[in-house]
Amino acid sequence: MHTLVHDALASSLRRETIVSFRNLRKDYGAITVVPDFSLEIGRGELVCLLGPSGCGKTTTLRMLAGFIAPTGGEILIDGQDVTHVPAFRRDVGIVFQNYALFPHMTVIKNVEYGLVNIGMKKSERNIRVQDILRRVELQQLAERYPRELSGGQQQRVALARALALRPKVLLLDEPFSNLDAQLRLRLREDLHSLIRSLEMTTLFVTHDQDEALTLADRIVIMNNGTVEQVGSPEEIYDAPATRFVAEFIGRCSLLEGRIVENSEFRTDDGLTLPACGTAGNVTAVIRPENVKKPHELPGVPVREATIEASDYHGALTRLRLRLGKSSLIMDTQFPVGQKPRPGDQIDIVIDPAGLRFVPRPNDV
Ligand SMILES: Nc1ncnc2c1ncn2[C@@H]1O[C@H](COP(=O)(O)OP(=O)(O)OP(=O)(O)O)[C@@H](O)[C@H]1O
Ligand SMILES: [Mg+2]
Structure with missing residues (x-):
């Protein structure tokens, strides 16, 4: 390889x-x-x-x-x-x-x-x-x-x-x-x-x-x-x-925050994720496929999010989720007959390997 x-x-x-x-x-x-x-x-x-x-x-x-x-x-x-x-x-x-x-x-x-x-x-x-x-x-x-x-x-x-x-x-x-x-x-x-x-x-x-x-x-x-x-x-x-580039190519969620010294990304509203990088203000980029169900990624902290909207695309369903004050997009699947509804709770994990950071604009 x-x-x-x-x-x-x-x-x-x-x-x-x-x-x-x-x-x-x-x-x-x-x-x-x-x-x-x-x-x-x-x-x-x-x-x-x-x-x-x-x-x-x-x-x-x-x-x-x-x-x-x-x-x-x-x-x-x-x-x-x-x-x-x-x-x-x-x-x-x-x-x-x-x-x-x-x-x-x-x-x-x-x-x-x-x-x-x-x-x-x-x-x-x-x-x-x-x-x-x-x-x-x-x-x-x-x-x-x-x-x-x-x-x-x-x-x-x-x-x-x-x-x-x-x-x-x-x-x-x-x-x-x-x-x-x-x-x-x-x-x-x-x-x-x-x-x-x-x-x-x-x-x-x-x-x-x-x-x-x-x-x-x-x-x-x-x-x-x-x-x-x-x-x-x-x-x-x-x-x-x-x-x-992150927004222009593919879909993604953007979370404003900063990387703090003990290798952690902390959003402005208090959500924390493990991260490596230089300490300072950044924007985290999370692709929809890196937000997963807990059983897909054991050992990663499970979080409870609220479904705000769901779009059925055939092979996958795209969810817009609220996690604290942050908004997240997730691509996932549901068994036939189990239609997600706005307001439902869902357990998710964020794959740390899929986390990317881009410079944070001054005005955000
Ligand atoms: N002759 C001209 N005089 C003044 N401005 C121009 C002239 N020709 C192009 N522009 C401007 O230059 C910019 C770039 O135009 P261009 O045609 O290169 O864009 P593009 O990326 O190919 O866009 P599209 O995807 O719509 O084809 C535009 O804002 C356009 O208005
Ligand atoms: Mg053109």
């Missing part, structure tokens, strides 16, 4: 850098949209930019593509400073949210467009186009026009067009957002295996945390144009660096 983790770490460290953002900045007049963005993307890596609407994801991606000129900083692609290089010379492929296909061209013409532009010979072009159409399973639809295709098919044409030029970097800006939930899931899996099989260096923009958690090698969490945390999906979920 440990060797595996080590190998994965070592191979990610060995990766050659393909994209570097260095102190990138974007202002619109007096408004700073991206104050200072730095990130390196390794060869073959799939990085997701994830953050709420308006946080600067599209702006950052478009600066890399060359459609938006940065106000400051540098962008390097494969070691070359491209900050002032026009978009068409940057060797990036891009898939937009609305696909932006040429409506008067068939699928095959759309896909081969970039290759014609660079003057590739017809024979070579044909081989390239057929190969990519096969990979995205569009061979049967090659002679259709975009209006004769479903949303998911159009999305695959856009992807094929971006990949036909074999760019150094593939950029995707919310490529699934116009599609229904089931199709999204299927295309996500298809895209994942395609990108993997091509070992394509990819920057993927989304505000969908599930998409980021399932697709990414690394996730970059953005908030107001700045990077809150960069890490693997597991790191981001299991060890959020900030309160923003």
Whole structure:
């Protein structure tokens, strides 16, 4: 197990850098949209930019593509400073949210467009186009026009067009957002295996945390144009660096308090939990799956909580609990016919191994 983790770490460290953002900045007049963005993307890596609407994801991606000129900083692609290089010379492929296909061209013409532009010979072009159409399973639809295709098919044409030029970097800006939930899931899996099989260096923009958690090698969490945390999906979920990340990814309970010298976390309203960490004010982060029934974790102090609300989700029931003055979320199951009601008491334990701490904001 440990060797595996080590190998994965070592191979990610060995990766050659393909994209570097260095102190990138974007202002619109007096408004700073991206104050200072730095990130390196390794060869073959799939990085997701994830953050709420308006946080600067599209702006950052478009600066890399060359459609938006940065106000400051540098962008390097494969070691070359491209900050002032026009978009068409940057060797990036891009898939937009609305696909932006040429409506008067068939699928095959759309896909081969970039290759014609660079003057590739017809024979070579044909081989390239057929190969990519096969990979995205569009061979049967090659002679259709975009209006004769479903949303998911159009999305695959856009992807094929971006990949036909074999760019150094593939950029995707919310490529699934116009599609229904089931199709999204299927295309996500298809895209994942395609990108993997091509070992394509990819920057993927989304505000969908599930998409980021399932697709990414690394996730970059953005908030107001700045990077809150960069890490693997597991790191981001299991060890959020900030309160923003903890709340943005997954569900959690946040308890304000402090770590006191005898290795104890004490909430402002007197609840205590075992904890290690430096003494001082902190916010505790508790994921719903770390609040358990006593028999699941013997030897941990049992507490009596009050059920405030319960939501049935099929495989689990999510409870909102009150414990003293603190509010806690718990994911659990009940036998059929035993429906929890608001006001009921329930015995719980909090798994000390699942307790995380983030800096506590001054104003709380
Ligand atoms: N041309 C512009 N002039 C002024 N402000 C702009 C301009 N373009 C974008 N912005 C602002 O920059 C901020 C970041 O926009 P951006 O499109 O990068 O967000 P985003 O993270 O992609 O959001 P979404 O998830 O909604 O697509 C927003 O607050 C937006 O209003
Ligand atoms: Mg956007």
